[in-house]
Amino acid sequence: MPHFDLDYQLTEAVLDNGLRVIVNRDPMAPAQAVNIWYQVGSADERAGATGFAHLFEHLMFSGSRQVASSEHLSSIESIGGSANATTSFDRTNFFETVPPGALELALWLEAERMESLAVTEENFATQREVVKEEKRQRYDNVPYGDQIELLLGLNFPTGHPYDHPPIGSMADLDAASLDDAQDFYRRWYRPDNAVLSVCGPLPPKDVIELARRQLGAIEPKAPDQPRQAIPARPHSGEPFSLVERAVPSTLLHLCWRTPPFADPAHLAVEQALAILASGQASRLPELLERRIGSAESVGSGDFGLSREVSLATITARVRRGHRAEEIIDATLTELDRLACAGPTAQELARANATFDREWLGRLASVEARADEISSFATLTGDPREINSLLSRVHAITADEIAQATRDWLAPAARATLVYQAQENR
Amino acid sequence: MTMPTVGPRPQVHEARPWHFPRPQVQPLANGMQVWAFQLPGQHVLSVQLVMDIALADEPPGLDGVATLALRGSDEGSRTHPGFELARRIEDIGAAYDGNAGWWGTAAGISVAAPQARDGLQLLHEIVREPLYAPDDIERHRAIRLAEIERSRLNSAVLAGAAVREAMWPTASRQALAAGGSASGIEASDEHAIHEFHDRWWRPEGATLVLAGDLPEGLTQAACELFGAWPATGLRPDRTAPEGHGGSPTIRVVDRPGAVAADLQIGLITPGRQHPDWARMQVATMCLGGLFGSRLNLVLREQRGYTYGVQAGLHAGRFNGTFSVRSSFRTEVAARACREVVNLLDVAAQPLDEHETGDAVRYLSGIAPLRYDTAEAIAEQASVLAAHQVSPGWIDELHARIASTSAEQASAAFARHIGTAVARGGAHIALCGDAATLAPQLESQGFGVELVTPTL
Numbered sequence: 001m002p003h004f005d006l007d008y009q010l011t012e013a014v015l016d017n018g019l020r021v022i023v024n025r026d027p028m029a030p031a032q033a034v035n036i037w038y039q040v041g042s043a044d045e046r047a048g049a050t051g052f053a054h055l056f057e058h059l060m061f062s063g064s065r066q067v068a069s070s071e072h073l074s075s076i077e078s079i080g081g082s083a084n085a086t087t088s089f090d091r092t093n094f095f096e097t098v099p100p101g102a103l104e105l106a107l108w109l110e111a112e113r114m115e116s117l118a119v120t121e122e123n124f125a126t127q128r129e130v131v132k133e134e135k136r137q138r139y140d141n142v143p144y145g146d147q148i149e150l151l152l153g154l155n156f157p158t159g160h161p162y163d164h165p166p167i168g169s170m171a172d173l174d175a176a177s178l179d180d181a182q183d184f185y186r187r188w189y190r191p192d193n194a195v196l197s198v199c200g201p202l203p204p205k206d207v208i209e210l211a212r213r214q215l216g217a218i219e220p221k222a223p224d225q226p227r228q229a230i231p232a233r234p235h236s237g238e239p240f241s242l243v244e245r246a247v248p249s250t251l252l253h254l255c256w257r258t259p260p261f262a263d264p265a266h267l268a269v270e271q272a273l274a275i276l277a278s279g280q281a282s283r284l285p286e287l288l289e290r291r292i293g294s295a296e297s298v299g300s301g302d303f304g305l306s307r308e309v310s311l312a313t314i315t316a317r318v319r320r321g322h323r324a325e326e327i328i329d330a331t332l333t334e335l336d337r338l339a340c341a342g343p344t345a346q347e348l349a350r351a352n353a354t355f356d357r358e359w360l361g362r363l364a365s366v367e368a369r370a371d372e373i374s375s376f377a378t379l380t381g382d383p384r385e386i387n388s389l390l391s392r393v394h395a396i397t398a399d400e401i402a403q404a405t406r407d408w409l410a411p412a413a414r415a416t417l418v419y420q421a422q423e424n425r
Numbered sequence: 426m427t428m429p430t431v432g433p434r435p436q437v438h439e440a441r442p443w444h445f446p447r448p449q450v451q452p453l454a455n456g457m458q459v460w461a462f463q464l465p466g467q468h469v470l471s472v473q474l475v476m477d478i479a480l481a482d483e484p485p486g487l488d489g490v491a492t493l494a495l496r497g498s499d500e501g502s503r504t505h506p507g508f509e510l511a512r513r514i515e516d517i518g519a520a521y522d523g524n525a526g527w528w529g530t531a532a533g534i535s536v537a538a539p540q541a542r543d544g545l546q547l548l549h550e551i552v553r554e555p556l557y558a559p560d561d562i563e564r565h566r567a568i569r570l571a572e573i574e575r576s577r578l579n580s581a582v583l584a585g586a587a588v589r590e591a592m593w594p595t596a597s598r599q600a601l602a603a604g605g606s607a608s609g610i611e612a613s614d615e616h617a618i619h620e621f622h623d624r625w626w627r628p629e630g631a632t633l634v635l636a637g638d639l640p641e642g643l644t645q646a647a648c649e650l651f652g653a654w655p656a657t658g659l660r661p662d663r664t665a666p667e668g669h670g671g672s673p674t675i676r677v678v679d680r681p682g683a684v685a686a687d688l689q690i691g692l693i694t695p696g697r698q699h700p701d702w703a704r705m706q707v708a709t710m711c712l713g714g715l716f717g718s719r720l721n722l723v724l725r726e727q728r729g730y731t732y733g734v735q736a737g738l739h740a741g742r743f744n745g746t747f748s749v750r751s752s753f754r755t756e757v758a759a760r761a762c763r764e765v766v767n768l769l770d771v772a773a774q775p776l777d778e779h780e781t782g783d784a785v786r787y788l789s790g791i792a793p794l795r796y797d798t799a800e801a802i803a804e805q806a807s808v809l810a811a812h813q814v815s816p817g818w819i820d821e822l823h824a825r826i827a828s829t830s831a832e833q834a835s836a837a838f839a840r841h842i843g844t845a846v847a848r849g850g851a852h853i854a855l856c857g858d859a860a861t862l863a864p865q866l867e868s869q870g871f872g873v874e875l876v877t878p879t880l
Contacts, residue, residue, distance in 0.1 A: 003539045004468065028466045030443065030793035065429055070726045074717030078783035079437050080790010097794050101438030112430045129729030136685040137732050137752040143578040217430035249576035279520075280499075280511040289564065290508065296568050319567060346516070353518025357537045362470040364798040 002356055003391040008363070010373065010383055011204035015216045018192025020385050022373050023204040026366055031081075032103040032200030034112055035095040035370035037378045039195075040188035041169070043089045043161030043228060043307060049170045051168015052176055054087040055131050056184050060094065061085075062123040065116035069123050072109050081107065090306045092376060097367045100201055107214040114194070115218045117185055120256045124178045135167050143247045147419060154415050155255050155311055161228045162305060190220040197373040197383070199366040229307035232257050234413035242418045249296065250318040251419040252327055258312045258408050261304045262380040268396050268404035269312060273300040274351045275343045275401065277314055281350060283334050284314065292330065294322040306379045312409065324418045332411040339410070342402035355393050381416060443793040445819035446802060448634075451648055455656040456629035460806055460816060461644040462636040464799050470541050470637030471803035472548055473533035474651075475810040477630030479663060479742075481525050481598040483621070488598060489605015490613040490621045491525040493533060493565055498523075499617060500561035503554040510551070519544045521551060527603060528663075529811025530626075530743040535800065541643050549650050552626060562615040569610050573602075573880050580687035580856040583678045586878035587854035588691035588748075591676060592668050599666050603646065606879055627657045632810035637799035665743030668693040674872035675762065679859035686857030687760035688765065690749040692850075694841045697740040697814070701837035703825035705745070708838030709738040710784035711776050712769060713749055717783065719768050720749070730757045742812040747842050755858055759865035761791025762855065770847035775835040784834075788826050792819070837876070 011023045042053050063069040076083040082096035083106075096106040105265070139145040148165045156163045198207050234257050260264040277284040277300035288295040296317040303311045316327045343351070363369045363386065377383040385392075448460035483490050499514065499521045501507045514521055517540035523532040532552055536544030576582040586602065593599035601609070633651055635644060671692060695701060713720040713736025720734045734751035749769070753761045767773075796802050806816055845851055854876075855862060863873045 003537065022610075026466075030797050032485070065431070066434065070717065070722060074715070074783070077717055077787045080440060080786050080788075080792075080794070082791060099437075099440040099790050099793070100438055104435040105437050108431065108435050113433050114431055126726065126729040130725055130732055133685070133730070133752070133754060134732035136754060139581060141445045141683055141685045141687075141752070143575060214431065214435075219427055219430075247578065249571050279514040279515045281508065286508055286511075287800065290561075293560070293564060296571055317571075320571070350512070350515045350518070353537075354515055354520075355518075357469055357518040357520065357535065360537060361535065361798075364467060364469060364800070366797065 002190070002352070004356065004360065004390060006387040006390060008369070008387055011208070013208045015191065015212055015214065016125065017218055017220065019215055020195045020377060021208055021211045022195065022197045022377055023207045024197070024199040024369060024373060025201070025204055026199055027201050029200045029366045031097050031366055032100050032106070032198060032202060033095065033097045033366035033370040034103070034106045034110065035093060035197045035374045037091045037093045037195045037374040038189060039091055039193050039378055041088050041090045041092060042164065042166035044188065047159065047177065048172060049180065050164045050172045051131070051166070052172070052180065052184060053092055054166045055128060055173060055176060056125040056181060057085045057087045057092050058117050059181055059228070060113050060117065060123065060130055062119045062127060064112040064118050067109065067112050071115070072205065076106065076108065081106070089162055089166065093371065093374065095367065095371065101196070103200070103202060103207070104210050107210055110215040111218060112192065114189060114215065117189070119178065119181060121178055124181060128176065132170060132173055135170065135254045139167055144251065144419065150241065150243060150417055150419070151253055151255065151313070154239055154417050155257065156232065160230050160232065160350040161307055162311070186221040187225055190222065191215065191218050192220050192224065195374045195377045197370040197377070199370040199373070211273055215373050220245060227307070232309040234408070235415050236413070238412065239415040241416070242420055244422050247419070247421050248422045249320065250322045250324055252316045252318060253417040254314045254328065254331060255415045255417065256312045256409050256413055258302055258310045260308055260310050261306045265404055265408065266302070266310070267393055268400045269408050270302055271351055271393065271396050272338060272401045272405045272409060273302060273312055273314070274355070275347050276300055278351070279354055284331060288316065288327060288330060289332065293319060294326045294330070295319055328416065335405060335409055335411055339402055342398035345398070348398055352394050356390055359390060432608055437648060440790055445792070445796065445816065448806070448816055449644065451644070453628070453648060453652045453809045455652060455654055456660070457633060457651055457654070458738070459630045459633045459635065459644065459648055459651070461639060462634070462799070462802055462806065463639055464637055464802065467637040467799035468538050469532060469799060470536055470538055470544070470639065471535070471800045472545060473531050473634040473803050473807045474548065474552060475529045475531045475632045475634065475807045476626060478525070478530040478625045480525070480603060481666070482625055483598060485705070486609065487613050487617050488601050488609030489569060490609070490617050492569065492604045493562065493610070493613050494618050494622045495523045495525045495530055496565045497557050498532060498551050498555040500560070501556040501558060502550045502554065504550055506556060517543050519547065525603070528810060529807070531807045533803070533812070535844065537638055538638050541640055542646060545643070545647055545650060553654065555622065557615050557618050558623070559615050562618060566610050566613065569604060572604070573607050573610070574813055576880055580636055580680055580683060581752070583680070583878060584687045584689040584854045586880060587676045587678050587856070588689045588852045590878050591672065591852040591854070592691050592693060594669060595665065596619055597666065601879065616743055620715050624657045624659065625825055627659060629660045634803050634806045634810060636803040636806065639845060663742065668744070671845060671850040671852045674874045675866055676854040676856065676860050676874050676876045677862055677866070678856040678876060678878060681858055681860070683857045684755065685752050686755050686855050686862055687752045688750065688758070688762060689854050690765070691847065691852045692747045692842055692845060694738065694747050695744040696743050696745045701841060702745065703822055704829050704833045704837035705738055705841060706788065707781055707826060707829045708745070708771065708776060708834040709736050709747065710788060711780045711834065712727040712838070714734050714773070715784065715787060720765060723764060723768060724751070724761055730754070730761045740812065741862050755861050758855060758857060758862060759869045759871070762853070762866065762871065763869045769843050771835045771843040772839040773847070776831045778831045781829065781831040781834045785829060789823060
């Protein structure tokens with residue numbers, strides 16, 4: 001059993017236009033966090049329009065009927081708040097953290113751009129350049145910048161919703177037009193395709209009333225749209241990809257197609273990955289970094305994708321004088337061992353204790369808590385899972401972790417990406 | 426076209442006054458202090474031990490030894506040798522981390538409240554009795570050397586290194602990276618690390634920061650545990666490091682074929698004790714700290730030259746450092762450099778009350794939002810402790826910020842930063858494709874010097 005019985009109180013309302021509003025009252029919190037998840041991400045882009053969901057995220061700061069371009073962020077800053085947005089595969093989120101007396105302003109700014117976004121040709125062209133600069137700075141001009149693109153290309157066939165990263169390609173960004181933006185807006189930025197979470201000291205009744213006043217009459221601009229989701233069975237034939245780049249050390253990714261975020265098996269896969277490579281005392285870091293010394297670092301993770309399939313990776317940075325193959329062999333042996341015997345009681349307790357601290361730390365600020373509430377509401381339907389997550393993780397048995405390893409992390413179901421450092425640079 | 430339903434802009438209600446949390450301060454007989462921040466509802470505790478260690482304390486040629494002493498400290502203790510220590514830490518779900526900074530080494534543990542006493546015990550053990558086994562040290566040196574190799578391909582790091590080298594005298598510790606250079610790391614073997622730890626990891630001048638929903642008796646337990654750490658008598662006098670004046674020449678680090686150019690500007694300023702400090706903070710926000718700052722609005726939102734440009738003013742123990750950082754596509758980089766320099770010249774275009782009002786409200790309003798977790802409070806407290814500043818300083822700074830006028834902010838910034846930048850008195854570096862950049866910079870009136878910074 002976890003040491004903590006979490007009990008964040010959640011109050012929920014669905015407005016007449018379909019907008020779901022969830023409020024967590026935290027009387028101790030110094031600020032109100034506002035978080036909107038629109039259920040649209042890079043997985044909703046069509047071929048030839050990659051990067052569009054993210055470009056659109058930028059356009060959402062380019063002005064509306066009563067708000068000038070760049071004014072959204074300036075307004076929030078000038079009252080001592082912060083605001084930003086991020087785009088991922090399955091969603092785009094927009095958030096503000098403000099002093100309690102500015103909650104209505106934050107909701108109004110969200111309402112403005114949900115109802116009457118007004119992007120000019122000039123703003124569109126500027127933000128396209130800004131996004132291209134972002135791509136250069138974060139991906140094209142840094143070592144290992146194309147890893148994520150290679151990983152997705154290896155694990156998902158062309159045409160699959162997850163076949164490309166949210167940043168997209170330069171050619172597609174160049175081809176994007178203002179008309180595309182208007183279509184995208186009508187199609188996805190609807191109240192009934194969004195979840196609004198608000199965390200902070202104000203009473204839920206007041207927050208819901210403010211949300212209704214500011215956002216409750218906005219009409220959907222288009223009917224509900226079907227979403228792309230294509231099941232992907234575990235790999236067969238052990239796909240393998242090797243690229244050589246002018247980087248100082250070789251990186252290795254072992255990858256598996258795993259159950260999607262809301263699947264009951266997802267947490268057991270996460271725990272198997274944690275037993276293998278989360279923390280210094282987990283199996284692979286202890287073995288590869290410390291005993292053998294073949295890896296500089298080893299880690300694991302699941303992307304938490306939600307449409308029929310997700311993706312898990314074990315990633316190692318190969319230490320100079322060693323080879324990727326050594327690490328692959330040792331990792332596969334450990335996977336077999338975990339699949340056969342499961343974790344020891346002590347390993348399981350360690351993984352659970354670490355999970356507790358990480359999850360409690362994640363929920364410590366209202367900003368991150370509001371994001372988790374939006375996440376669960378969107379991806380599993382039930383935001384109360386933020387409270388039950390610890391006990392659900394602790395309920396996973398050693399046998400279930402072994403089973404998840406056999407079912408989802410089998411050596412034969414892996415794909416391998418070796419990102420090889422060129423010799424004699 | 427449907428009728429708009431969203432009404433006019435709503436009013437904002439005044440924020441409540443806010444104060445940085447005041448810790449219970451307990452001096453110990455061995456020269457340490459304990460700062461205990463009681464933060465109800467913060468179930469993950471942050472415990473940080475900040476020791477009075479300057480990177481300039483590293484013996485010449487052994488730069489990086491302070492970093493290795495920190496990184497190797499949890500690789501086994503006398504009580505829990507080898508893997509046992511990491512297992513003990515993770516058995517209670519804790520995480521150990523730290524930072525060897527310019528004016529203090531912080532070693533900290535993050536732990537859920539019910540395991541706090543065990544966490545404290547482990548932190549004490551890590552600090553007092555690390556083994557620094559040769560294999561573990563060898564591995565940490567290899568990891569740090571690999572990091573340095575990666576920095577050779579990182580334009581932002583290279584531009585930063587070029588500025589650092591210009592700003593501080595050659596052969597001074599400040600001219601090298603905080604984590605040490607490749608040659609310093611090569612030279613820092615386990616003997617050097619042991620020696621450094623034995624001499625410098627000591628209670629005098631150290632502060633133990635406890636933050637979170639502290640279980641009853643924890644602070645007392647911490648005082649007893651760390652109170653038994655014997656003093657060594659070492660309490661060196663610290664003085665302000667002397668920097669170099671700037672140059673109108675741009676230092677260019679060549680990365681042939683790079684698709685973007687990374688800019689960094691650096692300048693040493695008066696420190697947090699100076700009466701102009703709060704005013705410089707306000708002006709820096711207006712110029713490049715906010716999204717709505719002059720630099721960001723012109724270079725990103727109007728020109729589309731960059732994903733973002735940030736100016737910052739950072740306090741050291743004695744001096745401050747002003748910096749501007751950005752990345753531009755190669756073909757516009759020289760023009761962008763010229764615009765940055767022009768935009769920082771506030772004497773030519775003073776800030777108005779609207780701009781400074783926004784910055785003051787931002788700085789005042791964001792503080793309670795930034796310091797809303799145990800971790801954030803402990804981190805800020807650790808910086809203050811490393812600079813030997815009391816925790817009440819944050820409130821004093823905010824009071825000064827709140828009373829800053831546009832005129833004061835413009836004058837302070839022009840006096841210490843803006844005019845120097847405009848007259849070629851700052852340090853500017855650009856890392857990118859030199860063959861393309863150099864002629865463009867010259868056509869913008871900049872001198873160019875090709876440099877290869879030491880990493």
